[in-house]
Amino acid sequence: xxxxxxxxxxxxxxxxxxxxxxxxxxxxxxxxxxxxxxxxxxxxxxxxxxxxxxxxxxxxxxxxxxxxxxxxxxxxxxxxxxxxxxxxxxxxxxxxxxxxxxxxxxxxxxxxxxxxxxxxxxxxxxxxxxxxxxxxxxxxxxxxxxxxxxxxxxxxxxxxxxxxxxxxxxxxxxxxxxxxxxxxxxxxxxxxxxxxxxxxxxxxxxxxxxxxxxxxxxxxxxxxxxxxxxxxxxxxxxxxxxxxxxxxxxxxxxxxxxxxxxxxxxxxxxxxxxxxxxxxxxxxxxxxxxxxxxxxxxxxxxxxxxxxxxxxxxxxxxxxxxxxxxxxxxxxxxxxxxxxxxxxxxxxxxxxxxxxxxxxxxxxxxxxxxxxxxxxxxxxxxxxxxxxxxxxxxxxxxxxxxxxxxxxxxxxxxxxxxxxxxxxxxxxxxxxxxxxxxxxxxxxxxxxxxxxxxxxxxxxxxxxxxxxxxxxxxxxxxxxxxxxxxxxxxxxxxxxxxxxxxxxxxxxxxxxxxxxxxxxxxxxxxxxxxxxxxxxxxxxxxxxxxxxxxxxxxxxxxxxxxxxxxxxxxxxxxxxxxxxxxxxxxxxxxxxxxxxxxxxxxxxxxxxxxxxx
Numbered sequence: 001x002x003x004x005x006x007x008x009x010x011x012x013x014x015x016x017x018x019x020x021x022x023x024x025x026x027x028x029x030x031x032x033x034x035x036x037x038x039x040x041x042x043x044x045x046x047x048x049x050x051x052x053x054x055x056x057x058x059x060x061x062x063x064x065x066x067x068x069x070x071x072x073x074x075x076x077x078x079x080x081x082x083x084x085x086x087x088x089x090x091x092x093x094x095x096x097x098x099x100x101x102x103x104x105x106x107x108x109x110x111x112x113x114x115x116x117x118x119x120x121x122x123x124x125x126x127x128x129x130x131x132x133x134x135x136x137x138x139x140x141x142x143x144x145x146x147x148x149x150x151x152x153x154x155x156x157x158x159x160x161x162x163x164x165x166x167x168x169x170x171x172x173x174x175x176x177x178x179x180x181x182x183x184x185x186x187x188x189x190x191x192x193x194x195x196x197x198x199x200x201x202x203x204x205x206x207x208x209x210x211x212x213x214x215x216x217x218x219x220x221x222x223x224x225x226x227x228x229x230x231x232x233x234x235x236x237x238x239x240x241x242x243x244x245x246x247x248x249x250x251x252x253x254x255x256x257x258x259x260x261x262x263x264x265x266x267x268x269x270x271x272x273x274x275x276x277x278x279x280x281x282x283x284x285x286x287x288x289x290x291x292x293x294x295x296x297x298x299x300x301x302x303x304x305x306x307x308x309x310x311x312x313x314x315x316x317x318x319x320x321x322x323x324x325x326x327x328x329x330x331x332x333x334x335x336x337x338x339x340x341x342x343x344x345x346x347x348x349x350x351x352x353x354x355x356x357x358x359x360x361x362x363x364x365x366x367x368x369x370x371x372x373x374x375x376x377x378x379x380x381x382x383x384x385x386x387x388x389x390x391x392x393x394x395x396x397x398x399x400x401x402x403x404x405x406x407x408x409x410x411x412x413x414x415x416x417x418x419x420x421x422x423x424x425x426x427x428x429x430x431x432x433x434x435x436x437x438x439x440x441x442x443x444x445x446x447x448x449x450x451x452x453x454x455x456x457x458x459x460x461x462x463x464x465x466x467x468x469x470x471x472x473x474x475x476x477x478x479x480x481x482x483x484x485x486x487x488x489x490x491x492x493x494x495x496x497x498x499x500x501x502x503x504x505x506x507x508x509x510x511x512x513x514x515x516x517x518x519x520x521x522x523x524x525x526x527x528x529x530x531x532x533x534x535x536x537x538x539x540x541x542x543x544x545x546x547x548x549x550x551x552x553x554x555x556x557x558x559x560x561x562x563x564x565x566x567x568x569x570x571x572x573x574x575x576x577x578x579x580x581x582x583x584x585x586x587x588x589x590x591x592x593x594x595x596x597x598x599x600x601x602x603x604x605x606x607x608x609x610x611x612x613x
Contacts, residue, residue, distance in 0.1 A: 001159035007167050010154050014123040015172050019149035021122050022093045026084050030077035033115055035146035037073040040066060040111070043142060047107060053267045055106045056277040056311075059268065060228050065193035066392065069111035069139065071394035072414065074214050076119035078111075080419045088430045088580040091423040093121035098167065100188075102179045103279050104232045104333070106132035108449075111139055112394075112413055113177040114153060118143075120422040126155045127164065127174070131279060133157050165191050177282055177420055179234075181388075185407045189566035193559070196258045198421055200400055201329045203359030206239035206352040208374065210345055210365040211450045212598065215252055217386065218364035222337070223259045225362065225388040227315040230278050231335035233397075235360040237384070239337075240330065241348045247341040253300065262302045265314045275335060277311040286334045289327045296320045300339065310451070313428075321329075323351050331357075333598045345370050349377045352519075358402035362389040367607070375594065381406060387467070387543070387597035391499070396462045396469045397593045399441050408571055410590035415471070415588055424576065425583050433579075436490050443494055443579035447501040450581030455502070455589060465600035468608060473589040479506040480547035482540055482561075484554065489516045491553040494577035494584070496530065501581075502588040505529045507547070509540045537561065544568060551587055553577060584604035 001210040004012065040047065040314040048062035050243055057065070083091065097117035101110035101157040110128055128136035132563040133155075140155045168176060169192040176192075178185055178199040185199040203276045207225065209218045225237035228523070237312050246252050265275040287310075290303045296484040313335055321328050326340055342348040345365075352361060361380040365371055371385055381401035384393060398415025400406050411417045427433060431442045458472035479499070483492050492508075505528065510517060514533050541564045544550065550565065555574035565572050598608050 002156045002163060003159055004163045004166050007156060007158065007163050007526035008126060010156055011096065011167070011510050012174050012224055013037070013151050014125055014154060021118075021123055021149050021529055022095075024121060026077060029119055029121065030081070031124055033073045033077050033119060033146045035069045036115070036143050036148065039142035039146050040070050040073065040139065043138070043490050047135070047138055047232070050138050051106055052131065054134050055103055058273065058276045059271060060274075062506055065105060065108040068394060069109035069271065072108070072112040074113045075206075075414065076116045076419050079416050080119050082416065083420055083423075083583070086580055086582060088428050088429045089425045089578060089583055093602045094422055094424055095122060096173050097122045097124050097422055098173045098176045099124060099126045100168075100178045100180065101126075101128055101130035101132075103132045103470060104229065105114050105179070106135040107139060110136055111177045113179075114143065116413070116419050117177065117422050118148065118152065119296070122174075122422055123151065124153045124603055125167070126153065127167070127253065128155065129155055134392055148444045150254075168195070172425045178278070182404050186566075186569060189407070189569065193528070193562035193566035196421075198409065198411070199405050199406055200234070200359075200413065201407065201467045202357055203234045203236070203401065204235055204329065204331055204355040204357045205362075205380075205390060206236060206241050207237045207347040207362035208241045208244060208342070208345065208352060208362060209246055210348075210367065210370055211243045211245045212367035212370060213364035214245070214366060214386070215246070215255065217600070219252075219256050219259050221362070221364065221386070222256070223263065223315070225390050226337040227260070227263055227335045228390060230275055230313070231315075232278060232333050232391050235392070237362065237389055238336070238338060239328065240337055240353070241342045242339060243345075243348075243353055244343055247339070257300055260315045260317055263315050266306060266312060275315060276333060278313060280346065281310045283332070283334065284315075284333045286336065286501055287328055289330065289332055289336060290316075292326065293318075294322075294325050296322060297325070303336065317575045323354055329355060345373060351376065353377075353379050355371045355540075356404040359405035360384065360388075360389040360401070362427075371538055371596075379403065381412065381592060383592065383594045385596040387593070387595060392593070396464070397595050398471060398591065399593070400591065402590065404569070407569055409586070410476070410571070410574065411586065412591045412593065413587055415591060415593075420586065422581070425578060425580070427578060432580060433490065438492065439579060440493055440497070443581075443584075444497050446579055446581040447585060448481050448581070450585050451501045454582060455585055458594075466597065466602075466604055468596045468598060470590050470596075472594070475502050475504045476504070476588055476590060477548045479504050479544065479549050479551055479588065480540075480544060481506055481508040481551045482557075483508065483510050483515060483552075484556070485511050485515055486556070487553040489519055492516065493523055494521060494579065495551055495553070496520065498577070498584055498588055499530055500527065502585055502589045503529065506531075506551075507543075508532050509535045509543070511535070511537075544570060549573065
């Protein structure tokens, strides 16, 4: 248990980087991370056992985690190669990256955070969940034995909350990777508003089942999504929205009930069990949901604890839940499924989008029109059609949410751009920035090319027969751009060009009317999605809650601006604008993964088309 004094020493070691890890070429980082993957593979059995013993993971769930960790170690350095090969930019690691993973995925998520930070050349301080510390120690040895220097990866367990606050707010920590609760994300932002945060947080995830669904297939996907890992996945299905025809179908209810009660529950050391214990019995939200039924609610499958200390809860189903009810809006992290009746798909979309979260979502329907409508109307980072909504695989289904399910740049873990979050890009000097006209023309062409070839295309990179996994970029809903007197006209025009190409609605806030306003107005001629206003800092701060993201040319802002952004959970993209479209346009977009299982019990009729490709 590290004291604050010891944490200070750990930070000094990471800052000093005596091994020279930050100067290690990507080819070496790639080799060592692939070697780490081999070490993990060799120790698969021990790692699965460690997860079972310390966090109650069933062997099946632990096995999947090990595979995902291996994938992260191999994929991240390869994905970084695409950025290193860009001729117009150079990059440097940010420095120290603090990784704070959760207990519900004690292996895959922390390995992914560590591997992504190391792939970018950073030194890493890993602070695992206390209960999962033994697992983190075991996989850290895999990194060290593979040749990753011990000063490049250090692991700590702070003795008290003050020590963690000291660490997360330390100026030497240049980026924080968090997977955990939404409340934790806000605490980190408040504690250190200037430190960039990439966080995957909570979820209140819904599967909609319409009358056009294959009922048996839908039930299979629902129970797997709701109850695997005892419902403790942030991606778990906790809301089942049934079309009223299906909701009132007694045959469907009987099948759903049979499927739920057939899931063997108990000790993870009994391999017949699919559902194991929960990580904690200190869950007041769950106990309240179990002990209280609101008007119209009943139990299709009542809650039963198998042990006196209430660690093992058999899967249960609450029927007749309505929007606004406690179990509809509260994340419980337990094997409890709430069933809601909906009139049609439109009402289902309304209910599913009404929560503050936007992590995963599912649709069970064989109607292509319903699929298209749901795909365009559902606000979530990972969309799943006619399959379960958990179990995202690296590269195939990059993972991360929207709304209160994600903090940061909207770039997904396990995706092609994740490692780029942890490096700093700069112009490589291929085009002279001092020759503004030539530089801006080059930037415009680069933006258009990047948009047409990369960002406007929804594509399937995996090409798996029977399951189409596509990845697409969506424009940020509303962006606030703040320009200071010290910003150059070139930087301002780069941002405007990027806004135009990505079609992002934006408000450009200037500090004074003397700030090359005529040139900007000329460049904005005919644009109805971008408006220009003159504001004091206080006025800009007052309006920050109107935006989904802030874009600036510099990080040199007052504490008041950063404090407001932290209060709102608002991401500020402060990197200097660049002419390279493959890098610059990422600031104006969010990512979405869509997985569509189009086979029926192994039979494939035809592959569906991607609508916008």
